[in-house]
Amino acid sequence: MVTLELDRVEARYGRKIIYYSATVPPISGGTLTALVGPNAAGKSTLFRRIAGQLGGGGRVIFGGADLSDLRYMPQDTGMNAALTVYESIILALKQGQGGWSLRTEELEAVQSVLTRLQIADLAGRQLAELSGGQRQLVSMAQTLVSRPKVLLMDEPTSALDLFRQHEVIDALRDYVAETGAVAILALHDLNQVMRTCTTTIAVAGGQVVASGPTLEVLTPSLIRQLYGVDARVEACSRGCPMMIVDGAAA
Amino acid sequence: MSDLTQPMPRESAFSYHRLVLRRLFVLSGLTVLLCLSVAIDVSLGPARYALPDVVRTVLFPSEAALQMRVVVWDIRMPIALLAVTVGGCLSLAGAQMQTILANPLASPFTLGLSAAASFGAALAMVLGVALVPAALALMVPINAFAMAMVAALLIFALSGMRGVTTETIVLLGIALVFTFNAALALLQYFASEQALAAVVFWTMGSLTKATWGKVAVTALILAVCTPLFARRAWALTAIRLGEVRAAAMGVPVRRLRLETLLLVSLLAAVPVSFVGTIGFIGIVGPHIARLLLGEDQRFFLPGSILSGALILSATSVLSKAILPGAVLPIGIITALVGVPFFATLIFTHGRRQW
Numbered sequence: 001m002v003t004l005e006l007d008r009v010e011a012r013y014g015r016k017i018i019y020y021s022a023t024v025p026p027i028s029g030g031t032l033t034a035l036v037g038p039n040a041a042g043k044s045t046l047f048r049r050i051a052g053q054l055g056g057g058g059r060v061i062f063g064g065a066d067l068s069d070l071r072y073m074p075q076d077t078g079m080n081a082a083l084t085v086y087e088s089i090i091l092a093l094k095q096g097q098g099g100w101s102l103r104t105e106e107l108e109a110v111q112s113v114l115t116r117l118q119i120a121d122l123a124g125r126q127l128a129e130l131s132g133g134q135r136q137l138v139s140m141a142q143t144l145v146s147r148p149k150v151l152l153m154d155e156p157t158s159a160l161d162l163f164r165q166h167e168v169i170d171a172l173r174d175y176v177a178e179t180g181a182v183a184i185l186a187l188h189d190l191n192q193v194m195r196t197c198t199t200t201i202a203v204a205g206g207q208v209v210a211s212g213p214t215l216e217v218l219t220p221s222l223i224r225q226l227y228g229v230d231a232r233v234e235a236c237s238r239g240c241p242m243m244i245v246d247g248a249a250a
Numbered sequence: 251m252s253d254l255t256q257p258m259p260r261e262s263a264f265s266y267h268r269l270v271l272r273r274l275f276v277l278s279g280l281t282v283l284l285c286l287s288v289a290i291d292v293s294l295g296p297a298r299y300a301l302p303d304v305v306r307t308v309l310f311p312s313e314a315a316l317q318m319r320v321v322v323w324d325i326r327m328p329i330a331l332l333a334v335t336v337g338g339c340l341s342l343a344g345a346q347m348q349t350i351l352a353n354p355l356a357s358p359f360t361l362g363l364s365a366a367a368s369f370g371a372a373l374a375m376v377l378g379v380a381l382v383p384a385a386l387a388l389m390v391p392i393n394a395f396a397m398a399m400v401a402a403l404l405i406f407a408l409s410g411m412r413g414v415t416t417e418t419i420v421l422l423g424i425a426l427v428f429t430f431n432a433a434l435a436l437l438q439y440f441a442s443e444q445a446l447a448a449v450v451f452w453t454m455g456s457l458t459k460a461t462w463g464k465v466a467v468t469a470l471i472l473a474v475c476t477p478l479f480a481r482r483a484w485a486l487t488a489i490r491l492g493e494v495r496a497a498a499m500g501v502p503v504r505r506l507r508l509e510t511l512l513l514v515s516l517l518a519a520v521p522v523s524f525v526g527t528i529g530f531i532g533i534v535g536p537h538i539a540r541l542l543l544g545e546d547q548r549f550f551l552p553g554s555i556l557s558g559a560l561i562l563s564a565t566s567v568l569s570k571a572i573l574p575g576a577v578l579p580i581g582i583i584t585a586l587v588g589v590p591f592f593a594t595l596i597f598t599h600g601r602r603q604w
Contacts, residue, residue, distance in 0.1 A: 014412060053497055072498040081490035082545040086266045088491065091546070094484045095499045100548050107263045114262060123262035124269070127491075142499070 001180045002029035002149045003063035006208070010056030011042070011049035018045045019056065022208045024201055026063065029149070029182040032173060034197035034214065036187060038227055042206045043186040047072055047152040065149035065182075068096075073143040075154035075186075079127040085138050086110065086123040092142035113145045116171050132159040140168065144175065151176075151183040158188070169196050190218060190243045194233075202226060215241060224249050273549045276542050280556040284334065287563040291330035294570045297321050328460035333566040333580075334559040335468035336457070336521040340528065341535025341558020342472070343517035345550065346479060348536055349486055350507045351416045352493075357532030358518035361405060361419075362426025363398045364529075367522040369430040369437070370397025372449045376441040390452070395523035401426050402515030410508055416493075455528035455581025457566055464524045471520050475513045476555065482506060483547035490545050528581045531558050534592045541595050561588060 005026040011019040019042060027033050035043050048054045051072040062069075083091070089110050090102065114120040119137050122130070130138065136159045143151065156172075157165040173196065176183045184201070187193050193200060193214060200214040204226050210217045215233070223231040223243070230246040293304040299318060307314035307322045314322070340358060347356040358364055370393035373379045380389045381396040404426065409419055434453075438446055479486065485506055488496040493503050518532070535558030536550075542557070543549040561584065568587060569578045 051498065068500075074494045074498050076492060076494050079491055079495075081487070082540050083487070083490070084266075084269065084544070086262055086269075087544065087546050090266075091484060091487050091491075092499055095488060095501065097484070098481070100480075100483065107266075111263055120262055124265050139495075142495075 002065045002182045004182045005061040007059040009058035011045050011054045012056045018042050019206045024211045027182055029180045031198035032196055033184045033199040034187050034193040035184050035201050037203040041203045044154055069149035071143045071148035073139055073153040079135055083127050085125050089141050089145050093145045109145055113141045117141050149181045153185045155186050194241050273543050284560045288330050291567045292326045295326055328462050328465050329457045331465045332457050332460040333562040336525050337531055337559040337562025338472050338555040339468055339517045339521045340531045341554045343514045344532030345536035345554035346510050346514050350510045353420050361423030362401045363518045364522050364527045365427045365430035366401035367394040367398040368453050368527055369434045370394040371452050372434050372437045375448045376437045376445045391523040395519050398519035398522055406511050452526045454579035455526040456579050457525055468521055475517055479551055487547045530584045530588050531561055534588045
């Protein structure tokens, strides 16, 4: 089982400090973790700091993995290169490796991720021809193909229809359950978070304001603090927790 | 998702193999065309020799008549081969500039390297100023090289600064083009008629002053830079998915961009200093390669070199063939012939690349 812990982590863009002291107790792999917070709360910054793209003090502690086992899926899906989907996934797999030739197991890894995300029919298509949702799926395939032990995904389902959101989240849950990987997903849909993520980290203004089991973190008072709205968490007719937003907080 | 719409798992790998084979076929085709073009280039000229005789002279020089050997080996071969190496260098430079700057217009010309070289050459021709102490005969190419490197190093230094985006670099390149063109115009304004003619001829680009030494130097630069790019093939391809995504894949984007700019500066500055301003190859060569082969650098890299070499070699043939007995400046022909060819490729492919 892989774990990830943040110990008084700082994140800097040049001299500008975005995070001062982000601390998150160890997150265990095997289930999904959500990262929630309003726009410009610093979700992507925290991801980039964990991924080693930004500097700053503090420690990011991996258990059972190291930085080379981490893959970050950025939010931007700008893909205009003259490459086919298949080529772009091979490309993600071959980064950091020498040699131009492809081994059978590498081709099988590409095939397996295409199948897992149900996009084998896109393999021969040019990236520039894809829709926003398809790009997001390909981006996810690029992230998953090297079988990372730590996954950071920035709004991975924002461009997907309801059916695809469901399929993709299921595929991710299966993946982390199989591999024991830590997967942190920045998400805006709090109902999706409650349905799918066991653990939640909430951030605002460059601070980690709460972290822990999702239902303990996503309380009406925290939602009010984060988003400035009044909300209730109630059980639906089947007993699943649901968030109902009543409107902007007075 | 219906299972019927899903290809069988092995099908995508099979299609990919087919794609790879097709690309290898295209690369072989370009190589064959290039060999043909070089053969025709060597056989054409004021002295009319039959193609078989020329081929025999190339293969067995000791058996050929002295006059024919001199014409083929000392005059035509350097020109034909310099077209190949210069075309390859300029196209590769343009390809990697477009790659790292994420801009389809990036080339040694749009970034001001050629304008700087022209200004350097004009300094020697008009004012007799040598930027680096050198023999008189080498003053023009050395000045051109020195100024092109100044422009390249300016861009290089700027790129190394924090917070500088690819757009800033392209804008600075355009500013350099205007600055050096204005400086060149000023020199031309004060130049004697003779010097003015020399400058104008130089800026049109010409292969006629080719020597084996120039062929060797440009070939050496190509031979040094190509493997260095080849080693970075996966990272360079990834950079075309965007900086953020490439960084997320573990590509050291900033370092890669600086290393590439340094190599590209050499690739562009040396040929330009030898042959003058040969426009267009740095832009069109890579675009043709991209249209035919995509942007996987394993194919795009050799494809760019081959397409650039082929265009310049074919242009060299045309520059001799259009007006029998005269060799038109090659820089003019590249643009006149290249543009319609390029437009045809764009419209027949009709897919969005940038």
